[in-house]
Amino acid sequence: MKLKNQVLHRTHKKPIVWDAFFKENSKPKQLVIFCHGYKGFKDWGSWNLVAEHFSNEDLFFVKFNFSHNGGTIENPLDFPDLDAFAENNYSKELEDLDSILDFILSENFEYENEINKTNVTLIGHSRGGGICIIKTSEDKRITKLITWASICDFEKRTATTGGLDKWRENGVKYVLNGRTKQQMPHNFQFYENFIENKARLHIESAVKTIIQPFMIIHAKDDPSVKFEEAEALHAWNTKNKLVSIGNSNHVFDASHPWGNTKLPKALQTVVNNSFDFIKK
Numbered sequence: 185m186k187l188k189n190q191v192l193h194r195t196h197k198k199p200i201v202w203d204a205f206f207k208e209n210s211k212p213k214q215l216v217i218f219c220h221g222y223k224g225f226k227d228w229g230s231w232n233l234v235a236e237h238f239s240n241e242d243l244f245f246v247k248f249n250f251s252h253n254g255g256t257i258e259n260p261l262d263f264p265d266l267d268a269f270a271e272n273n274y275s276k277e278l279e280d281l282d283s284i285l286d287f288i289l290s291e292n293f294e295y296e297n298e299i300n301k302t303n304v305t306l307i308g309h310s311r312g313g314g315i316c317i318i319k320t321s322e323d324k325r326i327t328k329l330i331t332w333a334s335i336c337d338f339e340k341r342t343a344t345t346g347g348l349d350k351w352r353e354n355g356v357k358y359v360l361n362g363r364t365k366q367q368m369p370h371n372f373q374f375y376e377n378f379i380e381n382k383a384r385l386h387i388e389s390a391v392k393t394i395i396q397p398f399m400i401i402h403a404k405d406d407p408s409v410k411f412e413e414a415e416a417l418h419a420w421n422t423k424n425k426l427v428s429i430g431n432s433n434h435v436f437d438a439s440h441p442w443g444n445t446k447l448p449k450a451l452q453t454v455v456n457n458s459f460d461f462i463k464k
Contacts, residue, residue, distance in 0.1 A: 202248035221310025
């Protein structure tokens with residue numbers, strides 16, 4: 185069963201577009217919720233193929249677009265709504281993840297009988313990994329956590345060395361999207377929101393409080409988020425498990441668009457390790 189481009193409407197908040205992949209057999213399945221990263225979206229690259237692999241393992245796999253990731257209901261791919269992207273921040277992403285959890289785990293969810301509500305795994309890629317770490321530290325509904333190429337620090341990605349005054353003065357700064365060639369806007373509210381919620385958004389503190397089983401998967405040669413960040417996550421809570429992937433990159437050799445019917449070898453290794461951890 186594939187539920188594609190479903191819409192979760194919320195009062196006075198932007199809607200969330202989500203997918204679910206699962207075998208419809210009325211047997212409660214472990215729930216896996218996937219969070220994409222910065223300048224990402226639920227249908228990027230091989231994420232749909234990844235979802236199929238999880239479904240084939242008899243897991244209930246959900247992925248979604250953060251409400252302010254730049255996508256729309258009509259076009260959930262890429263970034264047609266840069267005004268929304270400009271108003272995104274970490275707090276909104278945490279709120280979005282909470283909304284998805286509340287919705288999928290509610291008694292009103294249409295496929296409630298397909299889910300084991302006592303077995304919930306979060307998987308986050310890159311910045312989504314940081315979001316999942318914070319959420320896992322706060323929410324007892326989460327029973328396992330897996331990060332793929334996760335960041336270990338929000339602060340150094342929020343403040344801009346030498347550019348903070350200019351950002352404040354202009355009210356916006358731009359980051360080039362190398363693939364789409366769009367200038368991606370970040371309104372100054374992004375920085376203000378981080379400062380207001382700095383304690384909550386401290387990943388190191390969150391990692392140290394996590395009691396759920398936690399697996400960190402990271403490519404040794406990741407050029408975007410260095411392997412040292414995975415080592416830091418592991419050092420802050422040595423009860424977790426660190427898995428290194430050799431000869432790969434930040435997206436484990438996937439790309440967008442992905443036309444192959446097979447996952448790249450590195451990403452298949454990531455998926456297999458995730459299966460083993462979830463089912464253990």
